[in-house]
Amino acid sequence: MLPLFNLGKRMKVVVVGGNAAGMSFAAKYKRNQPNDEVIVIEKRQYISFGGCGLPYFAGGFFDDTERMISRTPEQAIASGLDVRLDSEVVGLNRLDKQITVVHQGTESHLAYDKLIICSGARPVVPPFGEYTRDHVYTLTSQEDGLAVKEAFKDNSKQRICIIGAGFIGLEVFDAAHALGKDVTIVEREKTVMSRQFSPEMIEVVETELRKSGANLLTSCSVNKIVDADDGSYVVETDTGNIEADIVILSLGFKPNTEAFELAKADNGALLVDEFGATEDPHIFSVGDCAVVHHLALGKSIYVPLATTANKQARMMADNLAGKDTHLSGFLGSSCLKVLDYELACTGVSELMAQDHGLEVKTSTIKDKNQTDYYPGQEDISIKLVYEPNTNVLLGGEIVGKKGAVARINALAVAITAKMTTQQLGYLDFCYAPPFARTWDALNVAGNVAK
DSSP states (O other): OOOOOOSSSOOEEEEEOOSHHHHHHHHHHHHHOTTSEEEEEOSSSOOSBOGGGHHHHHTTSOOOGGGGBSOOHHHHHHTTOEEEOSEEEEEEETTTTEEEEEETTEEEEEEOSEEEEOOOEEEOOOOOOSOOOTTEEOOSSHHHHHHHHHHHHOTTOOEEEEEOOSHHHHHHHHHHHHTTOEEEEEOSSSSTTTTTSOHHHHHHHHHHHHHTTOEEEOSOOEEEEEEOTTSOEEEEETTEEEEESEEEEOOOEEESOTTOOSOBOTTSOBOOOTTSBOSSTTEEEOSTTBOEEETTTTEEEOOOOHHHHHHHHHHHHHHHTTOOOOOOOBOOOEEEEETTEEEEEEEOOHHHHHHTTOOOEEEEEEEESSOSSSTTOOEEEEEEEEOTTTOBEEEEEEEESTTHHHHHHHHHHHHHTTOBHHHHHTOOOOOOTTTOOSSOHHHHHHHHOO
16 A cells, blocks of 8 residues: 555645546545645646547547547536646656646646656657658547548548558548448558457458458558659558558557656656556656556556556555555456457467466367357357466457457456466356357366366
């Protein structure tokens, strides 16, 4: 448990960043300590924006961006928070416990008792040469979503090139495909979603992507983007040129930590302990700008997920207010829809284990999601990663159609509980013909694992 800071004194808590992590912390801490001053510094003109909905907004699944905002500045201010928009933190003075803030061109200094850095991350934009930016987009902000949505509405712009086949890239594909666009996906790794899913698991999805009409190019690197004479683009790769009217860049994220002289990971993420504490006893960090403790791996890594940010921030808000709240760690549980497929993963992957020198065993099965006599039976593939000596579960991947994502939640619970493959094999899952077979696919996976 962290040391208590509130010893009768009214504290000034400054939160840098008003998105998922920042607002989760600020709101919870203010409820815990209503007499403390809580100031939120936000670079943009809005707070609490849920960027995970942007591909679906751009694809026309819904039209109101306000549905992605869980709290307005006015609502936050009414709850007692001091929210300062259009303000950017550009410096940190740890000795004097001050940050430097720029608002509308004017620089000022703001003192703090506790500083909570929730500055998030920005999309990686490689130096792909000189080209007009009119229809080359990233997709992380409200402004991005509005711009991409308008571009997708233009029927004269049918050729979409997505560079990067991670979560955002494939979600944008799904949206563009639903709009009838001609989509090319460029991925420099051998498979899509290579950090999350093993080649043998993702192969069926890649096959369906190509069957859908998508031009999927793996093991393909982009050299540069150039303007074409007709106002479109030519994306030059090491395997040939791609003509595109719209280019979407989905190449990962860079933590926004340049303003803070604190210990960092190789990618720039702030190094924190399991409670979010940095090396400075007055500074904490959470969200896409910091590492988090991985429960199954047993060490801190970079896991830029909204769910992780919200939970870690809430735990920190309780701890800094003196409550004995503990989070043992995260599993990076993630899911994705691609065409009719559900993809889900949790915990340690085989690739992650290799990267961190962790010895593991794996087992992969292909089963069915339900009985054959009830309509809707589909294949479902499950890969388990577990300790070789104890058979304690460490991670897993599930790919299928109906029911894949729901099962990953059960697997996440099993990993958190440090269950073995044998225990998973006999776990008492519910059964009915529309949902499973008498031996659920997760039971089968556990029983096959040796």
